[in-house]
Amino acid sequence: MTDVKAGVEYKINVDGNSFLLDGKKYQLLESILDTESMTESAKSIKVSYRTALNYIDKIESALNVKIVNTTKGGKGGGGGTTLTDEGYSILKECKKINAIMELHKDxxxxxxxxxxxxxxxxxxxxxxxxxxxxxxxxxxxxxxxxxxxxxxxxxxxxxxxxxxxxxxxxxxxxxxxxxxxxxxxxxxxxxxxxxxxxxxxxxxxxxxxxxxxxxxxxxxxxxxxxxxxx
CATH class of the missing domain: 2.40.50.100 (RNA polymerase II/Efflux pump adaptor protein, barrel-sandwich hybrid domain)
Incomplete structure (x- = not known):
């Protein structure tokens, strides 16, 4: 997982709506991309499953877009959580900012x-x-x-x-x-x-x-x- 400094915030704009995405929520999205599991992603950033869901709800409500898709497993399991195209675009923009800041530390x-x-x-x-x-x-x-x-x-x-x-x-x-x-x-x-x-x-x-x-x-x-x- 990408190292994100404490206090870092990313200003995300989607169709006139904006949201300040902090480092914790950025890492949640990155973990969802990697694991396709809300449970594992919550564990990776050391928050409860309910808190992780609340993070996603806040982002979606502020930007008025759906950023994750969740499927429930049936008898054989197979459920999971993935980023939507909008969710991936948000994560990609944050990664661009990280790359620029890494190149220009001072x-x-x-x-x-x-x-x-x-x-x-x-x-x-x-x-x-x-x-x-x-x-x-x-x-x-x-x-x-x-x-x-x-x-x-x-x-x-x-x-x-x-x-x-x-x-x-x-x-x-x-x-x-x-x-x-x-x-x-x-x-x-x-x-x-x-x-x-x-x-x-x-x-x-x-x-x-x-x-x-x-x-x-x-x-x-x-x-x-x-x-x-x-």
Whole structure:
């Protein structure tokens, strides 16, 4: 079973209905997929059978869809519980979120909004606080959609002057914190009221002569930004 951290919640949307699926309920759905048994799935997440049924009922009632099919065994047994297509789709979306978060363990999470979509260039313009950035185009999005943009710490570059390069997003900011994390310097930068983190090498920190309060520019490629629809 996939390891899910305590406190993790997945916002699921189905035809205008939404539900916050916590880690326990996610693991229940995953176990149903694997075991095709409500009894075994309840045991695997250490809840009673009745509690597991209650979890399913809450999800189905909130989303107004059926997420499991239950069959009763006759004389020879053979009953079980399986995910419906809708239930499997919900589980798949949660798995996608887990995969993105696993790839970006140290990640900046920024609430954003889609401002413009450029089909010809394959990019979107999204707004974060007081600035705008470019991200890869996701054709499932439309202008006005609320997103969570994810940018890994080690994908953000720190510069003393803005540079023209393959970096598509360049933003001016100010260093407000510096910490040694293992073998890198974790730099906290205030960019227009939004705090972003960048991991840089010890040699880069020395070459740039970085200090708290210093004005710098940060840059990152559009392709380094992952997005999730809120």
């Amino acid at each position: 990640v900046n999470e920024i609430e954003s909004e889609v401002l413009d979509i450029d089909e010809s260039k394959g990019i979107m313009t999204v707004k974060m606080k007081q600035f705008e950035i470019n991200t890869p185009l996701n054709r499932n999005y439309k202008v006005g959609d609320k997103l969570l943009a994810l940018i890994s710490y080690d994908n953000i570059f720190v510069m003393l002057e803005p540079q023209t390069s393959s970096i598509r997003n360049i933003i001016k900011g100010r260093i407000i914190e510096m910490k040694l994390e293992k073998e890198v310097i974790r730099v906290k930068i205030d960019v227009g009221g939004l705090n972003l983190y960048s991991d840089i090498t010890l040699s880069a920190e020395k070459d740039l002569n970085l200090t708290i309060g210093k004005e710098v520019y940060i840059g990152f490629k559009a392709m380094s930004v992952a997005t999730l629809k809120l």
